[in-house]
Amino acid sequence: MIRFILLQNRQGKTRLAKYYVPLEDSEKHKVEYEVHRLVVNRDPKYTNFVEFRTHKVIYRRYAGLFFSLCVDITDNELAYLECIHLFVEILDHFFSNVCELDLVFNFHKVYLILDEFILAGELQETSKKAIIERMGELEKLE
Amino acid sequence: MNPFSSSTRLRDMIRAIRACKTAAEERTVVRKECAAIRASIDENDQHYRHRNMSKLMFIHMLGYPTHFGQMECLKLISSPGFPEKRIGYLGLMLLVDERQEVLMLVTNSLKQDLNHTNQYIVGLALCALGNICSAEMARDLAPEVERLLQFRDPNIRKKAALCSIRIIKKVPDLAENFVNPATGLLREKHHGVLITGVQLCTELCKISSEALEHIRKKCTEGLVRTLKDLANSSYSPEYDIAGITDPFLHIKLLRLLRELGEGDADASDSMNDILAQVATKTESNKVAGNAILYECVQTIMSIEDNGGLRVLAINILGRFLSNRDNNTRYVALNMLMKAVSADTQAVQRHRATILECVKDSDASIRKRALELIYVLVNETNVKPLTKELVDYLEVSDQDFREDLTTKICSIVSKFSLEKIWYIDQMVKVLSKAGNFLKDEVWHALIVVISNASKLHGYTVRALYKAFQTSTEQETFVRVAMWCLGEYGDLLINNVEMLDIEDPITVTESDAVDVVEHALKRHASDLTTKEMALVALLKLSSRFPSCTERIREIIVQYKGNLVLELQQRSIEFNSIIAKHQNISSTLVERMPVLDEETFNARRAGSLTDAASTPTGPSVSLPNGVVKSVAPLLDLLDLSADDTTPAHSSSGGDFLQDLLGVDQSVVSQQSGATHTSKNGTDVLLDLLSIGSPSAPIESPPAQSNSSIINMLSPSTSKREPISSLDDLSSVSLSSRASPTAGAASMTDLLDVFASGPSTIENNGPVNPSITAFESSSLRLTFNLSKQPGTPQTTNIQATFMNLSSNAYTDFVFQAAVPKFLQLLLDPASGNTLPANGKGSITQNLRVTNSQHGKGRN
Numbered sequence: 001m002i003r004f005i006l007l008q009n010r011q012g013k014t015r016l017a018k019y020y021v022p023l024e025d026s027e028k029h030k031v032e033y034e035v036h037r038l039v040v041n042r043d044p045k046y047t048n049f050v051e052f053r054t055h056k057v058i059y060r061r062y063a064g065l066f067f068s069l070c071v072d073i074t075d076n077e078l079a080y081l082e083c084i085h086l087f088v089e090i091l092d093h094f095f096s097n098v099c100e101l102d103l104v105f106n107f108h109k110v111y112l113i114l115d116e117f118i119l120a121g122e123l124q125e126t127s128k129k130a131i132i133e134r135m136g137e138l139e140k141l142e
Numbered sequence: 143m144n145p146f147s148s149s150t151r152l153r154d155m156i157r158a159i160r161a162c163k164t165a166a167e168e169r170t171v172v173r174k175e176c177a178a179i180r181a182s183i184d185e186n187d188q189h190y191r192h193r194n195m196s197k198l199m200f201i202h203m204l205g206y207p208t209h210f211g212q213m214e215c216l217k218l219i220s221s222p223g224f225p226e227k228r229i230g231y232l233g234l235m236l237l238v239d240e241r242q243e244v245l246m247l248v249t250n251s252l253k254q255d256l257n258h259t260n261q262y263i264v265g266l267a268l269c270a271l272g273n274i275c276s277a278e279m280a281r282d283l284a285p286e287v288e289r290l291l292q293f294r295d296p297n298i299r300k301k302a303a304l305c306s307i308r309i310i311k312k313v314p315d316l317a318e319n320f321v322n323p324a325t326g327l328l329r330e331k332h333h334g335v336l337i338t339g340v341q342l343c344t345e346l347c348k349i350s351s352e353a354l355e356h357i358r359k360k361c362t363e364g365l366v367r368t369l370k371d372l373a374n375s376s377y378s379p380e381y382d383i384a385g386i387t388d389p390f391l392h393i394k395l396l397r398l399l400r401e402l403g404e405g406d407a408d409a410s411d412s413m414n415d416i417l418a419q420v421a422t423k424t425e426s427n428k429v430a431g432n433a434i435l436y437e438c439v440q441t442i443m444s445i446e447d448n449g450g451l452r453v454l455a456i457n458i459l460g461r462f463l464s465n466r467d468n469n470t471r472y473v474a475l476n477m478l479m480k481a482v483s484a485d486t487q488a489v490q491r492h493r494a495t496i497l498e499c500v501k502d503s504d505a506s507i508r509k510r511a512l513e514l515i516y517v518l519v520n521e522t523n524v525k526p527l528t529k530e531l532v533d534y535l536e537v538s539d540q541d542f543r544e545d546l547t548t549k550i551c552s553i554v555s556k557f558s559l560e561k562i563w564y565i566d567q568m569v570k571v572l573s574k575a576g577n578f579l580k581d582e583v584w585h586a587l588i589v590v591i592s593n594a595s596k597l598h599g600y601t602v603r604a605l606y607k608a609f610q611t612s613t614e615q616e617t618f619v620r621v622a623m624w625c626l627g628e629y630g631d632l633l634i635n636n637v638e639m640l641d642i643e644d645p646i647t648v649t650e651s652d653a654v655d656v657v658e659h660a661l662k663r664h665a666s667d668l669t670t671k672e673m674a675l676v677a678l679l680k681l682s683s684r685f686p687s688c689t690e691r692i693r694e695i696i697v698q699y700k701g702n703l704v705l706e707l708q709q710r711s712i713e714f715n716s717i718i719a720k721h722q723n724i725s726s727t728l729v730e731r732m733p734v735l736d737e738e739t740f741n742a743r744r745a746g747s748l749t750d751a752a753s754t755p756t757g758p759s760v761s762l763p764n765g766v767v768k769s770v771a772p773l774l775d776l777l778d779l780s781a782d783d784t785t786p787a788h789s790s791s792g793g794d795f796l797q798d799l800l801g802v803d804q805s806v807v808s809q810q811s812g813a814t815h816t817s818k819n820g821t822d823v824l825l826d827l828l829s830i831g832s833p834s835a836p837i838e839s840p841p842a843q844s845n846s847s848i849i850n851m852l853s854p855s856t857s858k859r860e861p862i863s864s865l866d867d868l869s870s871v872s873l874s875s876r877a878s879p880t881a882g883a884a885s886m887t888d889l890l891d892v893f894a895s896g897p898s899t900i901e902n903n904g905p906v907n908p909s910i911t912a913f914e915s916s917s918l919r920l921t922f923n924l925s926k927q928p929g930t931p932q933t934t935n936i937q938a939t940f941m942n943l944s945s946n947a948y949t950d951f952v953f954q955a956a957v958p959k960f961l962q963l964l965l966d967p968a969s970g971n972t973l974p975a976n977g978k979g980s981i982t983q984n985l986r987v988t989n990s991q992h993g994k995g996r997n
Contacts, residue, residue: 022239078433119304120272125334
């Protein structure tokens with residue numbers, strides 16, 4: 001199960017933070033700070049997996065942005081790595097050539113996309129097309 | 143419109159925040175926005191509610207408090223339109239979590255929305271419920287969610303399935319209600335619904351054994367067929383990732399099959415074929431394919447035994463190990479770790495590859511590989527493996543060395559087949575990376591060496607040879623010092639040569655050179671220096687020809703700033719110079735250390751570590767030592783600084799030595815007089831206590847009186863309290879050690895020693911030669927007035943050593959700022975030649991920093 005998803009830039013600014021487990025606000029800030037510290041200085045040659053407290057963080061860097069998933073220790077790391085990539089592809093499709101600014105100004109959209117992709121810390125839909133279409137439908141209702 | 147209400151758009155606010163150059167500016171902008179939003183909330187302004195909520199979410203993400211917006215979420219959720227509800231639920235998920243009271247208020251809105259006619263609104267409610275539902279909400283809303291599992295729209299069904307996972311995690315009792323609808327989802331063709339259904343079933347299996355039984359019986363075959371269809375399906379662009387159709391679904395199916403196959407032979411049997419197919423047919427050149435293989439291997443290793451499949455699985459992992467992708471290698475190592483218990487032999491076959499991974503450039507891979515190698519070591523491969531690891535130690539990264547050395551030492555001591563091998567390996571490790579080792583490791587080595595009576599000569603020669611090439615490692619030097627001191631004579635005479643050894647020629651002075659080098663080595667810490675001093679003392683008796691040289695070396699430390707070294711130096715000097723008759727018995731070889739006791743203590747030290755930080759002084763049966771600890775306190779030096787030997791780290795081992803000796807001594811204390819052997823033992827403790835008193839005391843009476851005086855019951859408590867109270871030294875503890883020290887020094891017949899004077903400000907101080915050349919000698923007599931410890935009186939005496947008389951002799955002195963100097967007039971200004979007369983002059987130096995400096 002995914003505990004939380006973080007999207008941070010190199011300076012540690014959080015662009016998206018989704019928690020599937022309840023945490024106090026102060027605890028959330030601490031987690032965000034610690035995860036950023038963990039991933040930002042890691043040698044790119046190293047694995048994309050870091051142990052974090054009693055869980056592990058699967059992260060991947062796209063340009064200046066770090067996508068980090070905190071998952072259970074027994075979960076399939078490679079699958080989640082692929083999962084991050086799929087999410088990025090969806091964002092890329094949705095914003096057509098996504099960049100950090102898109103995510104800043106449309107942060108609420110990013111959350112809504114994520115809600116169509118992952119729910120309750122589990123994978124909800126694996127088809128990029130289905131998610132983009134669904135988002136289109138929902139946008140029409142606005 | 144309210145003039146205070148915020149009319150800026152979300153976009154403008156974000157822009158304004160981004161334009162801020164400093165954190166303070168950003169805070170101002172955010173504060174302004176928050177004030178506007180609050181005002182708008184107070185106005186109950188519906189027009190801007192939607193926009194305010196978006197802004198609040200952004201502000202929340204920046205890390206500012208936004209609790210005042212929580213009620214706004216509820217208002218938005220209860221409004222009729224989809225856009226309001228959408229932003230309301232989004233806000234709810236971000237700003238509120240399941241533990242907040244506010245959430246209780248939303249249950250009713252959720253219930254209504256779950257029953258809404260608009261399926262998009264139902265979707266919103268399910269999404270919110272899935273992400274933040276609490277146990278109470280789970281109970282209240284479970285029937286709605288259960289019903290929605292059969293909803294006509296697949297988007298709702300998959301959301302409901304994941305919602306159910308959250309619900310049964312919160313309230314496991316509800317699991318049985320979900321079993322039937324969940325199994326229904328497994329027959330779905332829609333990937334989204336199928337994958338969520340599979341995940342729900344996996345969760346049900348984990349939570350309830352009845353559900354597991356049910357699903358196993360009803361669904362195993364169907365799932366195997368689904369997986370087969372999926373694996374054989376032709377290219378479908380919608381789900382394709384790197385040439386594989388929906389790897390995520392593959393993985394989730396394999397995960398569920400693992401749940402079903404575990405502990406059930408029939409179910410395991412029915413999935414053998416498909417597992418074999420997935421394991422052999424899946425492409426392994428992309429992450430997606432490897433992820434499937436990895437999941438498949440896990441399933442194979444977990445289900446009931448099928449030898450053929452397991453070999454296949456471990457071979458896949460073997461292939462992973464040679465993959466260029468670090469991530470793949472990492473998971474392979476992780477998995478092999480788990481597979482070791484199932485099939486060690488199969489894993490052993492990949493030992494060589496794993497060993498290569500220990501040398502990888504990626505730290506996390508190295509770590510995993512090392513752990514795995516550690517598990518794979520057994521009697522037959524321990525020698526080559528250890529050799530590889532020790533060889534690698536030399537070129538390994540600094541930060542990896544600690545791990546590596548610890549593991550090597552652990553392997554070596556676990557499989558110490560022969561003592562000679564153990565000693566060889568340990569000497570190698572110590573000389574290469576001894577600094578990374580815990581003290582107990584080299585303590586253990588010394589215990590082993592001490593017990594290997596046939597190998598004493600061999601060991602000391604090996605250490606001597608190793609010492610020639612490397613002296614960087616502190617612990618190595620310590621072990622070498624100990625062995626040289628104990629067995630130095632065996633080094634010179636090539637005693638107990640083994641066949642495998644090349645004879646070496648070492649003269650007595652070569653051996654002393656080594657110890658001297660260790661003593662003067664810049665990097666040596668106090669413990670090492672102390673050990674080197676003790677080694678020198680021991681060698682002084684073993685090598686009569688070098689005695690004078692050794693004495694000279696020792697004497698150099700009589701003025702050392704560190705009390706411990708100074709005291710040792712003075713004592714040892716006195717032993718060598720004045721008590722040759724007893725010195726050979728004093729420095730006899732140590733009795734063999736008791737391995738059993740050491741091991742028992744080591745095992746026990748973890749549990750009682752907390753209670754024995756003051757161990758050394760407590761366990762000493764000999765009261766002299768008792769006085770040493772408080773003395774150090776009085777000196778206002780931290781115990782760690784001055785006497786690592788006393789501190790708990792070094793203490794463990796010493797305590798062990800003591801533990802061994804304790805029995806000897808306590809026997810003696812029972813007897814009426816002390817044998818020679820007793821003094822020996824006490825002397826061996828030299829590095830711990832003040833050896834001098836027992837040495838010098840007339841053998842029988844005083845020694846036993848000391849022991850009586852310090853019978854355990856009284857001496858045990860006292861030092862603890864004074865140690866506890868490091869900072870504030872009570873008067874009583876000040877008195878007793880001073881007395882002890884004084885009597886010691888009297889006995890020793892050396893000039894009144896430093897320790898008692900420094901802290902006591904007593905009148906007796908050594909006179910020191912401050913300057914000496916061929917023409918002039920200047921000596922200082924130091925003294926202090928009781929009650930004014932900050933002031934030191936110095937009586938300077940000048941003596942002319944040249945053959946010409948000095949006239950108009952003037953002495954000038956300068957001091958650092960924190961001191962004050964008062965120069966009295968000199969007794970004269972003419973110095974006759976050839977030391978026939980002297981001038982004296984009094985100086986008074988007052989230290990304004992007294993008592994504020996070191997601690």
